[in-house]
Amino acid sequence: MDTKTLALIIIFVALTTALNVAGPKIPAPYAPFLYYQIWEIPLVVAFLAVGVAAGLIISAINTVILTAYFTGGFSPLGPVYNLVAILSMMLGIYIPYLIATRGRKTENLSDVLKKHAKIIIISATALGIVCRIAITSVVNYFALQQPSPVGFSYKPAAALAFLPLGALFNGTVALYTIPIAFAITIPVLSRFKLK
DSSP states (O other): OOHHHHHHHHHHHHHHHHHHHHSOOEEETTEEEEEEOSTHHHHHHHHHHTOHHHHHHHHHHHHHHHHHHOOSSSOTTHHHHHHHHHHHHHHHHHHHHHHHHTTOTTOOHHHHHHHHHHHHHHHHHHHHHHHHHHHHHHHHHHHTTSOTTTOOOOOHHHHHHHHHHHHHHHHHHHHHHHHHHHHHHHHHHHHOOOO
16 A cells, blocks of 8 residues: 555545544434434545545544444444445445446546446446445344344334334435535546546
8 A cells, every 4th residue: 555545544534533523413304313424425435536445444444433432322333333334335336337347457437437427426326325225224124133232122023114214314325425425536536646
């Protein structure tokens, strides 16, 4: 890992952590214990602009910092559940890139976006939403049934009843996070070579 990548990772870790801890938090009207925030946007920008490895490293470091920072509230494992949601969304974002490059390692995201911007953004958003909802729904169903600190000892019916709320939340977070991240990344990649 070169110095520039390391510096970008440090910057993005600081930005995502600051936005998570001190950034705006809007409670979801249908589930006030879930908050709409903007801290995931820099994670996706880093994933797109700096690279997959950098995005994964930043996500992992962010999770460790937030877990150490946790002071109570909904669940002490909330940062771990956020990590699952982010990684599943990143998987959905990465699939269209793989398809567009057809395994050719020489094409970077900037080149792929120049050729296929609209289809990549639309398909990455759609697949990001689908992957995030599918994976977090499975994790939520099983985790909510576990005793604290993993879950809340929900009965299977109660865990199942939560899934539509969780799916709505996770889908809408991905719905604004991914397009905004692309809207930031495209002009950055056209002006600077980050990877």
